[in-house]
Amino acid sequence: MVTLWQRLAIVLLLLVCLVLGVVTAIQGVHSEAVVLVAGKRLPAVQSVPELSLETHKGDLLSHSIWAGRWSLVFFGFGSCPDYCPLELQKLAGLMRRAGDPEQLQILFVTVDPERDTRDKLAAYVGFFHPHILGVRGPNSELARLASFFGASYERSVIIDKRLLSVPAGIDMPENAGPAYQVNHSNQLFMVNPRGEFVAYFSPPYEPDLLWQDIQNLMAHAR
Structure with a gap:
Protein backbone atom coordinates (compact mmCIF):
# COMPACT_ATOMS: atom_id res chain seq x y z
CA MET A 1 0.00 0.00 0.00
CA VAL A 34 20.91 31.91 -32.99
CA VAL A 35 22.03 30.65 -36.38
CA LEU A 36 24.82 32.73 -37.88
CA VAL A 37 25.07 33.19 -41.63
CA ALA A 38 28.57 34.65 -41.94
CA GLY A 39 30.13 33.67 -38.62
CA LYS A 40 30.55 30.78 -36.23
CA ARG A 41 29.60 30.65 -32.56
CA LEU A 42 31.91 29.19 -29.97
CA PRO A 43 30.56 26.03 -28.32
CA ALA A 44 31.47 27.60 -24.96
CA VAL A 45 32.08 31.29 -24.30
CA GLN A 46 35.45 32.40 -22.92
CA SER A 47 36.16 35.48 -20.81
CA VAL A 48 38.70 37.83 -22.38
CA PRO A 49 41.77 38.01 -20.10
CA GLU A 50 42.91 41.29 -18.60
CA LEU A 51 46.26 42.24 -20.12
CA SER A 52 48.67 45.17 -19.97
CA LEU A 53 47.29 46.77 -23.12
CA GLU A 54 45.74 50.18 -23.62
CA THR A 55 43.62 52.05 -26.12
CA HIS A 56 44.89 55.04 -28.05
CA LYS A 57 43.00 57.13 -25.49
CA GLY A 58 45.12 55.73 -22.67
CA ASP A 59 42.45 53.47 -21.14
CA LEU A 60 43.55 50.04 -19.96
CA LEU A 61 42.06 47.06 -21.78
CA SER A 62 40.22 45.85 -18.68
CA HIS A 63 36.76 44.33 -18.35
CA SER A 64 35.28 47.83 -18.18
CA ILE A 65 36.14 48.24 -21.87
CA TRP A 66 33.78 45.40 -22.80
CA ALA A 67 31.06 46.01 -20.22
CA GLY A 68 27.64 47.00 -21.50
CA ARG A 69 28.33 46.86 -25.22
CA TRP A 70 29.08 44.40 -28.00
CA SER A 71 32.57 44.53 -29.49
CA LEU A 72 34.28 43.44 -32.70
CA VAL A 73 38.05 42.89 -32.45
CA PHE A 74 40.31 43.09 -35.50
CA PHE A 75 44.10 42.60 -35.62
CA GLY A 76 46.16 44.61 -38.11
CA PHE A 77 48.70 47.42 -38.38
CA GLY A 78 48.76 51.05 -39.41
CA SER A 79 51.21 50.60 -42.31
CA CYS A 80 49.05 47.93 -43.94
CA PRO A 81 48.79 48.95 -47.61
CA ASP A 82 45.54 47.28 -48.61
CA TYR A 83 43.60 44.79 -46.48
CA CYS A 84 43.35 46.70 -43.19
CA PRO A 85 42.04 49.95 -44.74
CA LEU A 86 39.39 48.08 -46.73
CA GLU A 87 38.16 46.14 -43.71
CA LEU A 88 38.19 49.19 -41.45
CA GLN A 89 35.96 50.94 -43.96
CA LYS A 90 33.48 48.06 -43.68
CA LEU A 91 33.69 48.08 -39.88
CA ALA A 92 33.12 51.83 -39.80
CA GLY A 93 30.01 51.21 -41.89
CA LEU A 94 28.77 48.73 -39.27
CA MET A 95 29.24 51.36 -36.56
CA ARG A 96 27.21 53.83 -38.59
CA ARG A 97 24.45 51.24 -38.91
CA ALA A 98 24.48 50.64 -35.17
CA GLY A 99 24.27 54.39 -34.60
CA ASP A 100 25.09 54.28 -30.90
CA PRO A 101 28.78 53.60 -30.05
CA GLU A 102 27.56 52.25 -26.71
CA GLN A 103 25.79 49.46 -28.60
CA LEU A 104 28.66 48.32 -30.84
CA GLN A 105 32.34 49.20 -30.63
CA ILE A 106 35.26 48.29 -32.87
CA LEU A 107 38.72 47.56 -31.47
CA PHE A 108 41.65 47.64 -33.90
CA VAL A 109 44.58 45.84 -32.26
CA THR A 110 47.93 46.68 -33.81
CA VAL A 111 50.45 43.87 -34.16
CA ASP A 112 53.16 46.43 -34.93
CA PRO A 113 53.53 48.56 -31.79
CA GLU A 114 57.03 49.77 -32.69
CA ARG A 115 55.71 51.80 -35.62
CA ASP A 116 52.15 52.29 -34.37
CA THR A 117 52.66 54.79 -31.58
CA ARG A 118 49.63 56.00 -29.66
CA ASP A 119 49.43 59.21 -31.70
CA LYS A 120 49.80 57.41 -35.02
CA LEU A 121 47.22 54.82 -34.01
CA ALA A 122 44.78 57.53 -32.93
CA ALA A 123 45.11 59.30 -36.28
CA TYR A 124 44.84 56.05 -38.22
CA VAL A 125 41.64 54.68 -36.67
CA GLY A 126 40.13 58.16 -36.40
CA PHE A 127 40.36 58.52 -40.16
CA PHE A 128 37.78 55.74 -40.56
CA HIS A 129 35.48 56.51 -37.61
CA PRO A 130 35.87 58.72 -34.53
CA HIS A 131 34.74 55.93 -32.18
CA ILE A 132 36.98 53.08 -33.37
CA LEU A 133 39.44 52.23 -30.61
CA GLY A 134 43.07 51.52 -31.41
CA VAL A 135 44.76 49.07 -29.03
CA ARG A 136 48.50 48.70 -28.47
CA GLY A 137 51.00 47.56 -25.86
CA PRO A 138 54.03 45.31 -25.31
CA ASN A 139 54.58 42.62 -27.93
CA SER A 140 54.35 39.90 -25.29
CA GLU A 141 50.87 41.05 -24.24
CA LEU A 142 49.68 41.52 -27.82
CA ALA A 143 50.73 37.94 -28.57
CA ARG A 144 48.75 36.69 -25.56
CA LEU A 145 45.62 38.47 -26.75
CA ALA A 146 46.06 37.17 -30.29
CA SER A 147 46.58 33.64 -28.99
CA PHE A 148 43.42 33.87 -26.89
CA PHE A 149 41.30 34.74 -29.93
CA GLY A 150 43.14 32.35 -32.24
CA ALA A 151 44.69 35.11 -34.36
CA SER A 152 48.20 34.78 -35.77
CA TYR A 153 50.86 37.14 -37.07
CA GLU A 154 54.57 37.47 -37.68
CA ARG A 155 56.98 40.07 -39.00
CA SER A 156 59.97 39.70 -41.28
CA VAL A 157 62.92 41.99 -41.98
CA ILE A 158 66.13 41.86 -43.99
CA ILE A 159 69.22 42.52 -41.86
CA ASP A 160 72.71 42.17 -43.31
CA LYS A 161 71.19 40.67 -46.47
CA ARG A 162 69.53 37.91 -44.44
CA LEU A 163 65.77 37.46 -44.03
CA LEU A 164 64.87 37.35 -40.35
CA SER A 165 61.46 36.14 -39.16
CA VAL A 166 60.19 37.76 -35.96
CA PRO A 167 57.35 35.70 -34.41
CA ALA A 168 54.47 37.09 -32.39
CA GLY A 169 55.45 38.30 -28.95
CA ILE A 170 59.04 39.18 -29.86
CA ASP A 171 60.30 42.76 -30.15
CA MET A 172 61.77 43.87 -33.44
CA PRO A 173 65.60 44.07 -33.47
CA GLU A 174 66.88 47.57 -32.78
CA ASN A 175 68.68 47.63 -36.12
CA ALA A 176 65.62 46.52 -38.09
CA GLY A 177 64.77 50.00 -39.32
CA PRO A 178 61.26 51.11 -40.32
CA ALA A 179 60.95 48.99 -43.48
CA TYR A 180 59.74 45.48 -42.71
CA GLN A 181 56.84 43.21 -43.59
CA VAL A 182 53.92 42.13 -41.41
CA ASN A 183 51.70 39.12 -42.06
CA HIS A 184 48.57 38.56 -40.00
CA SER A 185 45.33 36.59 -40.01
CA ASN A 186 42.15 38.45 -40.87
CA GLN A 187 39.33 37.14 -38.69
CA LEU A 188 36.92 39.29 -36.72
CA PHE A 189 36.17 38.31 -33.13
CA MET A 190 32.90 39.09 -31.33
CA VAL A 191 32.83 39.85 -27.60
CA ASN A 192 29.56 40.19 -25.69
CA PRO A 193 28.75 42.87 -23.07
CA ARG A 194 30.02 40.56 -20.31
CA GLY A 195 33.49 40.46 -21.82
CA GLU A 196 33.10 36.95 -23.26
CA PHE A 197 34.39 35.79 -26.63
CA VAL A 198 31.31 34.30 -28.30
CA ALA A 199 31.78 34.17 -32.09
CA TYR A 200 34.18 34.82 -34.94
CA PHE A 201 33.96 35.73 -38.62
CA SER A 202 36.33 34.75 -41.42
CA PRO A 203 36.88 36.72 -44.64
CA PRO A 204 35.59 37.67 -47.09
CA TYR A 205 33.16 39.88 -45.17
CA GLU A 206 29.82 40.78 -46.69
CA PRO A 207 28.65 43.78 -44.62
CA ASP A 208 24.94 42.95 -44.91
CA LEU A 209 25.42 39.36 -43.72
CA LEU A 210 27.82 40.45 -41.00
CA TRP A 211 25.32 43.00 -39.72
CA GLN A 212 22.58 40.37 -39.81
CA ASP A 213 24.64 38.07 -37.60
CA ILE A 214 25.51 40.87 -35.18
CA GLN A 215 21.85 41.80 -34.80
CA ASN A 216 20.97 38.15 -34.30
CA LEU A 217 23.53 37.77 -31.52
CA MET A 218 22.35 40.96 -29.84
CA ALA A 219 18.69 39.96 -30.02
CA HIS A 220 19.24 36.54 -28.45
CA ALA A 221 21.73 37.54 -25.78
CA ARG A 222 20.97 36.16 -22.34
Whole structure:
Protein backbone atom coordinates (compact mmCIF):
# COMPACT_ATOMS: atom_id res chain seq x y z
CA MET A 1 0.00 0.00 0.00
CA VAL A 2 1.32 3.42 -1.00
CA THR A 3 1.58 5.79 1.92
CA LEU A 4 0.85 9.51 1.84
CA TRP A 5 4.56 10.35 2.05
CA GLN A 6 5.33 8.06 -0.87
CA ARG A 7 2.63 9.77 -2.93
CA LEU A 8 4.06 13.18 -2.08
CA ALA A 9 7.54 12.00 -3.04
CA ILE A 10 6.27 10.75 -6.40
CA VAL A 11 4.45 14.03 -7.08
CA LEU A 12 7.56 16.02 -6.12
CA LEU A 13 9.73 13.89 -8.41
CA LEU A 14 7.32 14.42 -11.30
CA LEU A 15 7.35 18.18 -10.71
CA VAL A 16 11.17 18.25 -10.72
CA CYS A 17 11.25 16.29 -13.98
CA LEU A 18 8.70 18.66 -15.50
CA VAL A 19 10.70 21.75 -14.51
CA LEU A 20 13.93 20.26 -15.86
CA GLY A 21 12.19 19.38 -19.11
CA VAL A 22 10.88 22.92 -19.55
CA VAL A 23 14.30 24.46 -18.83
CA THR A 24 15.99 22.10 -21.27
CA ALA A 25 13.42 22.89 -23.95
CA ILE A 26 13.88 26.64 -23.47
CA GLN A 27 17.65 26.31 -23.69
CA GLY A 28 17.32 24.19 -26.80
CA VAL A 29 15.07 26.73 -28.49
CA HIS A 30 17.49 29.51 -27.53
CA SER A 31 20.57 27.73 -28.86
CA GLU A 32 18.85 26.79 -32.10
CA ALA A 33 17.49 30.30 -32.58
CA VAL A 34 20.91 31.91 -32.99
CA VAL A 35 22.03 30.65 -36.38
CA LEU A 36 24.82 32.73 -37.88
CA VAL A 37 25.07 33.19 -41.63
CA ALA A 38 28.57 34.65 -41.94
CA GLY A 39 30.13 33.67 -38.62
CA LYS A 40 30.55 30.78 -36.23
CA ARG A 41 29.60 30.65 -32.56
CA LEU A 42 31.91 29.19 -29.97
CA PRO A 43 30.56 26.03 -28.32
CA ALA A 44 31.47 27.60 -24.96
CA VAL A 45 32.08 31.29 -24.30
CA GLN A 46 35.45 32.40 -22.92
CA SER A 47 36.16 35.48 -20.81
CA VAL A 48 38.70 37.83 -22.38
CA PRO A 49 41.77 38.01 -20.10
CA GLU A 50 42.91 41.29 -18.60
CA LEU A 51 46.26 42.24 -20.12
CA SER A 52 48.67 45.17 -19.97
CA LEU A 53 47.29 46.77 -23.12
CA GLU A 54 45.74 50.18 -23.62
CA THR A 55 43.62 52.05 -26.12
CA HIS A 56 44.89 55.04 -28.05
CA LYS A 57 43.00 57.13 -25.49
CA GLY A 58 45.12 55.73 -22.67
CA ASP A 59 42.45 53.47 -21.14
CA LEU A 60 43.55 50.04 -19.96
CA LEU A 61 42.06 47.06 -21.78
CA SER A 62 40.22 45.85 -18.68
CA HIS A 63 36.76 44.33 -18.35
CA SER A 64 35.28 47.83 -18.18
CA ILE A 65 36.14 48.24 -21.87
CA TRP A 66 33.78 45.40 -22.80
CA ALA A 67 31.06 46.01 -20.22
CA GLY A 68 27.64 47.00 -21.50
CA ARG A 69 28.33 46.86 -25.22
CA TRP A 70 29.08 44.40 -28.00
CA SER A 71 32.57 44.53 -29.49
CA LEU A 72 34.28 43.44 -32.70
CA VAL A 73 38.05 42.89 -32.45
CA PHE A 74 40.31 43.09 -35.50
CA PHE A 75 44.10 42.60 -35.62
CA GLY A 76 46.16 44.61 -38.11
CA PHE A 77 48.70 47.42 -38.38
CA GLY A 78 48.76 51.05 -39.41
CA SER A 79 51.21 50.60 -42.31
CA CYS A 80 49.05 47.93 -43.94
CA PRO A 81 48.79 48.95 -47.61
CA ASP A 82 45.54 47.28 -48.61
CA TYR A 83 43.60 44.79 -46.48
CA CYS A 84 43.35 46.70 -43.19
CA PRO A 85 42.04 49.95 -44.74
CA LEU A 86 39.39 48.08 -46.73
CA GLU A 87 38.16 46.14 -43.71
CA LEU A 88 38.19 49.19 -41.45
CA GLN A 89 35.96 50.94 -43.96
CA LYS A 90 33.48 48.06 -43.68
CA LEU A 91 33.69 48.08 -39.88
CA ALA A 92 33.12 51.83 -39.80
CA GLY A 93 30.01 51.21 -41.89
CA LEU A 94 28.77 48.73 -39.27
CA MET A 95 29.24 51.36 -36.56
CA ARG A 96 27.21 53.83 -38.59
CA ARG A 97 24.45 51.24 -38.91
CA ALA A 98 24.48 50.64 -35.17
CA GLY A 99 24.27 54.39 -34.60
CA ASP A 100 25.09 54.28 -30.90
CA PRO A 101 28.78 53.60 -30.05
CA GLU A 102 27.56 52.25 -26.71
CA GLN A 103 25.79 49.46 -28.60
CA LEU A 104 28.66 48.32 -30.84
CA GLN A 105 32.34 49.20 -30.63
CA ILE A 106 35.26 48.29 -32.87
CA LEU A 107 38.72 47.56 -31.47
CA PHE A 108 41.65 47.64 -33.90
CA VAL A 109 44.58 45.84 -32.26
CA THR A 110 47.93 46.68 -33.81
CA VAL A 111 50.45 43.87 -34.16
CA ASP A 112 53.16 46.43 -34.93
CA PRO A 113 53.53 48.56 -31.79
CA GLU A 114 57.03 49.77 -32.69
CA ARG A 115 55.71 51.80 -35.62
CA ASP A 116 52.15 52.29 -34.37
CA THR A 117 52.66 54.79 -31.58
CA ARG A 118 49.63 56.00 -29.66
CA ASP A 119 49.43 59.21 -31.70
CA LYS A 120 49.80 57.41 -35.02
CA LEU A 121 47.22 54.82 -34.01
CA ALA A 122 44.78 57.53 -32.93
CA ALA A 123 45.11 59.30 -36.28
CA TYR A 124 44.84 56.05 -38.22
CA VAL A 125 41.64 54.68 -36.67
CA GLY A 126 40.13 58.16 -36.40
CA PHE A 127 40.36 58.52 -40.16
CA PHE A 128 37.78 55.74 -40.56
CA HIS A 129 35.48 56.51 -37.61
CA PRO A 130 35.87 58.72 -34.53
CA HIS A 131 34.74 55.93 -32.18
CA ILE A 132 36.98 53.08 -33.37
CA LEU A 133 39.44 52.23 -30.61
CA GLY A 134 43.07 51.52 -31.41
CA VAL A 135 44.76 49.07 -29.03
CA ARG A 136 48.50 48.70 -28.47
CA GLY A 137 51.00 47.56 -25.86
CA PRO A 138 54.03 45.31 -25.31
CA ASN A 139 54.58 42.62 -27.93
CA SER A 140 54.35 39.90 -25.29
CA GLU A 141 50.87 41.05 -24.24
CA LEU A 142 49.68 41.52 -27.82
CA ALA A 143 50.73 37.94 -28.57
CA ARG A 144 48.75 36.69 -25.56
CA LEU A 145 45.62 38.47 -26.75
CA ALA A 146 46.06 37.17 -30.29
CA SER A 147 46.58 33.64 -28.99
CA PHE A 148 43.42 33.87 -26.89
CA PHE A 149 41.30 34.74 -29.93
CA GLY A 150 43.14 32.35 -32.24
CA ALA A 151 44.69 35.11 -34.36
CA SER A 152 48.20 34.78 -35.77
CA TYR A 153 50.86 37.14 -37.07
CA GLU A 154 54.57 37.47 -37.68
CA ARG A 155 56.98 40.07 -39.00
CA SER A 156 59.97 39.70 -41.28
CA VAL A 157 62.92 41.99 -41.98
CA ILE A 158 66.13 41.86 -43.99
CA ILE A 159 69.22 42.52 -41.86
CA ASP A 160 72.71 42.17 -43.31
CA LYS A 161 71.19 40.67 -46.47
CA ARG A 162 69.53 37.91 -44.44
CA LEU A 163 65.77 37.46 -44.03
CA LEU A 164 64.87 37.35 -40.35
CA SER A 165 61.46 36.14 -39.16
CA VAL A 166 60.19 37.76 -35.96
CA PRO A 167 57.35 35.70 -34.41
CA ALA A 168 54.47 37.09 -32.39
CA GLY A 169 55.45 38.30 -28.95
CA ILE A 170 59.04 39.18 -29.86
CA ASP A 171 60.30 42.76 -30.15
CA MET A 172 61.77 43.87 -33.44
CA PRO A 173 65.60 44.07 -33.47
CA GLU A 174 66.88 47.57 -32.78
CA ASN A 175 68.68 47.63 -36.12
CA ALA A 176 65.62 46.52 -38.09
CA GLY A 177 64.77 50.00 -39.32
CA PRO A 178 61.26 51.11 -40.32
CA ALA A 179 60.95 48.99 -43.48
CA TYR A 180 59.74 45.48 -42.71
CA GLN A 181 56.84 43.21 -43.59
CA VAL A 182 53.92 42.13 -41.41
CA ASN A 183 51.70 39.12 -42.06
CA HIS A 184 48.57 38.56 -40.00
CA SER A 185 45.33 36.59 -40.01
CA ASN A 186 42.15 38.45 -40.87
CA GLN A 187 39.33 37.14 -38.69
CA LEU A 188 36.92 39.29 -36.72
CA PHE A 189 36.17 38.31 -33.13
CA MET A 190 32.90 39.09 -31.33
CA VAL A 191 32.83 39.85 -27.60
CA ASN A 192 29.56 40.19 -25.69
CA PRO A 193 28.75 42.87 -23.07
CA ARG A 194 30.02 40.56 -20.31
CA GLY A 195 33.49 40.46 -21.82
CA GLU A 196 33.10 36.95 -23.26
CA PHE A 197 34.39 35.79 -26.63
CA VAL A 198 31.31 34.30 -28.30
CA ALA A 199 31.78 34.17 -32.09
CA TYR A 200 34.18 34.82 -34.94
CA PHE A 201 33.96 35.73 -38.62
CA SER A 202 36.33 34.75 -41.42
CA PRO A 203 36.88 36.72 -44.64
CA PRO A 204 35.59 37.67 -47.09
CA TYR A 205 33.16 39.88 -45.17
CA GLU A 206 29.82 40.78 -46.69
CA PRO A 207 28.65 43.78 -44.62
CA ASP A 208 24.94 42.95 -44.91
CA LEU A 209 25.42 39.36 -43.72
CA LEU A 210 27.82 40.45 -41.00
CA TRP A 211 25.32 43.00 -39.72
CA GLN A 212 22.58 40.37 -39.81
CA ASP A 213 24.64 38.07 -37.60
CA ILE A 214 25.51 40.87 -35.18
CA GLN A 215 21.85 41.80 -34.80
CA ASN A 216 20.97 38.15 -34.30
CA LEU A 217 23.53 37.77 -31.52
CA MET A 218 22.35 40.96 -29.84
CA ALA A 219 18.69 39.96 -30.02
CA HIS A 220 19.24 36.54 -28.45
CA ALA A 221 21.73 37.54 -25.78
CA ARG A 222 20.97 36.16 -22.34
